[in-house]
Amino acid sequence: MSTVRLPTSQRRWPVVLIGALVVLAVAFTVMSTFYVDLLWFREVGLTGVFWTELRTKVALGTVFGMLFFALLYVNLLVTRRLAPPPVRFLTPEQEAVERIRMAVEPYLWWLLPIGATVLALLVGIGVSRQWQVFLLWRNSSGIEFGNPEPLFDRDPAFYIFSLPWMKFLQGWLFSSLVGVTFLTAIAHFFWGGIRPQARTWADRVVPATRAHLSVLLGLIMLAKAWGYYLGRFDLLTSERGVVQGASYTDVNAQLPALNFLIIAAVICAALFFANIVRQRWALPIIAVIVLGAVSVLLGTAYPAFVQRFRVAPQEFQREKIYIEDNLEATRRAFGIDVIDSPPEGTYEPTVLASDLEANRTTIENIRLWRPEVLEQNFESLQRFRSYYEFRDVDVDRYVLDGEQRVLMLAGREVAQAGIDGQTWQNEHLVFTHGFGAVASKVNTANSEGAPVLVLADVPTRPIGDAPELRQPRIYYGEGDPTDAEFVIVGSKTDELDYDGAPEAAQYTDTGEGGGIGVGNLVQRALFAWRFRDVNLLISGQVTSESRIMIYRALASRVPKPAPFLTFDRDPYLAIVDGGLTWIWDAYTTTNEYPYSESIDLQAATEDPEVPSELVNYMRNSVKVTVDAYDGSMTYYADLTEPIEPIIAVWARIYPELFTDMTEAPDELRAHFRYPENLFQVQATQYSTYHVTSPEVFYQNQDRWEIAADPTQQEPTELGTTPTTSLGSVPRLRPYYLLMRAPGEETEQFQLVLPFTPEGRQNMVAWLAASSDPDPANYGRLISLDLPASENVPGPSIVFSRINQDQQFSAERTLLGQGGSAVIFGDLLVIPIESSFLYVQPVYVKANQSEAPPELKRVVVVNGDAVAVGDTLEEALAGAVEGEVAEPGGPGGPDNGGVDRTVAELLAEAADHFAAADAALAAGDLATYQAELEAAEALVLEALGLSGEAPPVEGQPTPSPPPSVSVSPTP
Helix, strand or coil, X not given: CCCCCCCHHHHHHHHHHHHHHHHHHHHHHHHHHHHHHHHHHHHCCCHHHHHHXXXXXXXXXXXXXXXXXXXXXXXXXXXXXXXXXXXXXXXXXXXXXXXXXXXXXXXXXXXXXXXXXXXXXXXXXXXHCCHHHHHHHHCCXXXXXXXXXXXXXXXXXXXXXXXXXXXXXXXXXXHHHHHHHHXXXXXXXXXXXXXXXXXXXXXXXXXXXXXHHHHHHHHHHHXXXXXXXXXXXXXXXXXXXXXXXXXXXXHHHHHHHHHHHHHHHHHHXXXXXXXXXXXXXXXXXXXXXXXXXXXHHHHHHHHHHHHHHHHHHHHHHHHHHHHHHHHHHHHHHCXXXXXXXXXXXXXXXXXXXXXXXXXXXXXXXXXXXXXXXXXXXXXXXXXXXXXXECCCCEEEEEEECCEEEEEEEEECEECHHHCCCCCHXXXXXXXXXXXXXXXXXXXXXXXXXXXXXXXXXXXCEECCCCCCCCECEECCECCCCCCCXXXXXXXCCCEEEECCCHHHCEEECCCCCCCEECCCHHHHHHHHHHCCCCHHHHCCCCCCCCEEEECCEHHHHCCCCCCCCEECCCCEEEEECCEEEEEEEEEEEECCCCCCCCEXXXXXXXXXXXXXXXXXXXXXXXXXXXXXXXXXXXXXXXXXXXXXXXXXXXXXXXXXXXXXXXXXXXXXXXXCCCCHHHHHHHHHHHHHHCCCCHHHHHCCCCCEEECECHHHHCCCCCCCCCCCCCCCCCECCCEEEEECCCCCCCCEEEEEEEEEECCCCEECEEEEEECCCCCCCCCCEEEEECCCXXXXXXXXXXXXXXXXXXXXXXXXXXXXXXXXXXXXXXXXXXXXXXEEEEEEEEEEECCCCCCCCEEEEEEEEECCEEEEECCXXXXXXXXCCCCCCCCEECCEECHHHCCCCHHHHHHXXXXXXXXXXXXXXXXXXXXXXXXXXXXXXXXXXXXXXXXXXXXXXXXXXXCCCCCCCCCCCC
16 A cells, blocks of 8 residues: 655645744734733833833843853854864764764754854843842942941942842853853863873863863852952851851951952962963862862851850950941841930829820820721621622821821722622623722721711712712722733723612713723734733724723732832722822832841731841832822832932932922822831831940840730630741731820821830830821831839730729620620720820620621720720720710710711611612512611611600601612512
């Protein structure tokens, strides 16, 4: 049977087609990624940032790729040219190599450059990742920190901007020379320059090959000498001694050893170069062996000897000056050298009624709601639909009725994962945005223990005095970056604003705001390929007027133009000029500041969501704002002299990225807060570095620690005890208070933390950071050191006292009956004049899974007095001697949040009437009756407060009209 052979062209066309498709797919992938990112940077007005980063990456990859190509290809050509003539008699191994060489030889004219190009391409891609290091070095000329270190008398700018680039160059040169030498040696073996089977050592490496390899090995030794030289500067961040930085052993043993190794490596290089002429391997090889031995002896053994026998017996005397350098550098690097410490004053164990009156604003803004607990309430009371969610609750201050008040605010974001109908059109065209926000007072609760809302419902409405919200839509927020990578606005399908019932559903046709125009068919195809979603290309609902919104999650949006910044764990939402604005603090950090002690950010914050990163310098240099509606971003930085050095360099690199802080509108600046993560890092460092005496520091005489959070030692509603990622009991988290700090005449929004002595539970100090919008006050740190002669109870002592109180113990048992869980809020330590007031909110969570925690008790500890009340007012009255005025806010007193205004009662009644309408429409008569009864009870209470007589029995209770007209279900 004969075999039919297809023509060559017919056999090749499938391979050609597959190859073309692969090339097209790769090209389309690269093009779509590049083009979509370019359009996005153009949308946010930062095209220059995109091109600067891209140009730098391409330039670095090209230059270093070409350098490596030249280094490798030239050496391979030299190797081929130096190849000796073939020998007449070959061993079996040489015959095998010769056959391979003869087979490959005809193709080497193109194999060598292609192979070198591939390797150079990989090298270039690797080098392009160093674009930030290069840009910092390239643009740092003339920028200094201003405090030269004492060992080499160099400004910290050298170690932060220049040294990393030099170390990269040295490492790249050394590794490249080693790699080229290895490949060159293989090539010499391939072309016969190296003959392992030769009878004598002299014949095993031919003279020309020996000379060539000697040059390369000499260059490697010079690169190594450069590495020893740069290694001297690493001593300033050494961890060998008592503290981080150059120690006695580093300066007196390690530094001389490195200086000697520099000379030894240069001598080795000279011997290798001399071997070009002498062509004897013995001397340079002996020199390298000696260098390795000396490196071990001088670089490791000798410093260990000095540390053990010269330093250890008198460690403090040897290390004293280096401890002083570390104390000064660490305090400066973390900004704790500017903490104000007022002289110790008198301490009074109890707060008087007159003290409360003098600090009325502080009392009126005591926060009774823990953010996590309030979030559960918002989820239960204000989520309304499964496609809404509250990601976080933020604490901020607003001017209400002419007075500053603290509110807790959360945005109602969209969650596409909660959409009932999981269709492409619903996820990407209909449910495109969240709607509105919920805000509540911080020191109030209603009679049922729920928060008193001042901003609520959909559509969002104010209840009493509340910030005005004119643009409630949230297209950009804290949502999961992987949840609906894009949405389309301006399509033929209207976007859902909100729906209460089918007749009440409200839609919008977005004609303004953010997004990128999808353009023509080619552009839509690029978007479709980028997101692997063909519906973008074929959907008839998407038009040329439509816009696509991408990178809508703050975590994927904000760091994209500024990956060199470290971001705070918690962006927060604020109502600014009638719209919703996200504010996110960003830090400039480094771990190269000389003599400063490093700290792990995750360990300092005890938050697993904070990346584990070692830093020994940190500044809150940037505040980023993101408009929740259109996604526009502004990176505010303080660009007035003196500028923080790291941000000064980045401002040179990206002049269009940063806006001077002075250009921030006053209404926006009023919501800038001192960032929590920075404060935690500073407090952690300050607990050790508040001392300035090297003797006290070395002897650990005055070590503090952030007070433990006793409420987190209690079992939660799930029956477990919370611990940190390190396994210990969590420390107190900083909390915001509107209060008057010592020495201040007016109240300011402060971030606060108390300290206890290491291993003790009495309070020894108290640290506060001001968030006052006045630039003269913002960021001011105050440390109130308590008298050493006074035993001031810390949070753990106070919490134990609360639990041992007979009244509270009995009520806790009562509250926990029926399977309910007792949950503790933040234990607040509030400075009042010369004393402290301790406030402990207590919640109860029913055993139903969806039941929110309710505020049931408030405990106030004042000196020896422990008072338990249903409200803050009751607890204060029981704990403070004398007549205590009712804590209230704008619009009159609120009695701790139980006695509410008529307007609030009627508003809540309206909610129950609306719920009754919805239940009736659904045919749920039991729920309808329950909601109706709750609404009628609230109306009766409102009538009683207003002074009107309630309706007599048998009369109908007045009720507001239902929001939607419905008919009973048959």
